[in-house]
Amino acid sequence: MTRPAANPANSVRAELELAGERSSLTTATSKKNYAEVLSRALATRFANELRRSFPGILPDAEGRGQESRARTAKGVKKLDVNYSTAELGLGLGVSIKTINFRDAATGRYTKNYTRADGELRAEASDYHVRQPYAVMVAVIFLPIDACDDAKKDPSSFGQAVKIFRFRGGRDEPTDDPNLFEAVFIGLYETDPARFGEVVFFDVRKAPPKSGRPKDAMTFEELVTEIRRNYDLRNSPVFEWADAQTEILTEPLIDPDEEVEEGEN
Incomplete structure (x- = not known):
């Protein structure tokens, strides 16, 4: 079936189509393969979106360096x-999880929320213990109809926010290494x-118990x-x-403490 074109600036249609036809997937193996291809395609998309601010980010523009x-x-x-850079080590990492099919x-x-959360916890800890200044961001992808299955319980989307909210919020390098700096659905x-x-959707915000978020x-x-x-x-x-804010990009040196050449 021919699908109408979507807005490429706010669409992952190309990445979904690269992963394959969803309706034909019935086995656990085929769904797993779909998720892996989709995650790689999304990784390239994120790297390309971030590349202007983070030159050398991987994967490269052609998807190499997955x-x-x-x-x-x-x-x-x-x-x-x-x-990553020689100066920073790991400066920014983005972890992508996809949960694509209903049970x-x-x-x-x-x-699969508990499994995904466990994987994220281990990933955050492993990187942050060695490199506490690294900024780690997690993005968990769900079909948007996850917002529409609430009955007595919250929707699958609402439940995702409840679960993954506790995986984010690492504001300082000294905070819990098991956390990501930010988590999004x-x-x-x-x-x-x-x-x-x-x-x-930022998991720090309050989601609707049922239905789709209005402040996405x-x-x-x-x-x-992320930037x-x-x-x-x-x-x-x-x-x-009493003046405009500044962005601090270098360590500050007090001009009164500068040592003149030849001074002991």
Whole structure:
């Protein structure tokens, strides 16, 4: 079936189509393969969206450098999106999880939340113990109809926010290494008329118990928020009471403490 074109700036249609035709997948193996291809495609998309601010980020523009390696407290491990430099070590990492199909028994998406959260906890800990200044961001993708299955319990989307909220919120390098600096839920359309359209939700916000969030972000706004989290750690804002704010990009040197040449 020919699907109408979606807005490429706020759509993951190309990534979903690369992963394959969803309706034909019936086995656990085929669904697992679908998730792996989709995650790699999304990793390239995120790296490309971030590349202007983070030159050298992996994967590269052609998708080379998938699951690039970075040092952890337990040796070298793979990372979906990896911005590392000689000066910083690991500066920014983005971990992507996709939960794409309802559980046949419950009709909900919640079956794999605990597993995904456990994987994220281990990943955050491994990187942060060795590199506490690294900024780690998690993005968990769900079909947007996860917002529509609430009955007595919250929707699958609402439950995702409840679970993954406790995996985010690491504001300082001294905070719990098991946490990510920020966690977002990506909600993508599977309906043919709007296939691939996507919005993002910050798990720190209050979700609706049932239905779709009204204060979700676009892809561009998400990229801005990831960059803001990185800047908070590496280029913090300094506010003057009577002047414009400054972005601190280098260690400050007190001019009264500068040592003249030849001074002991």
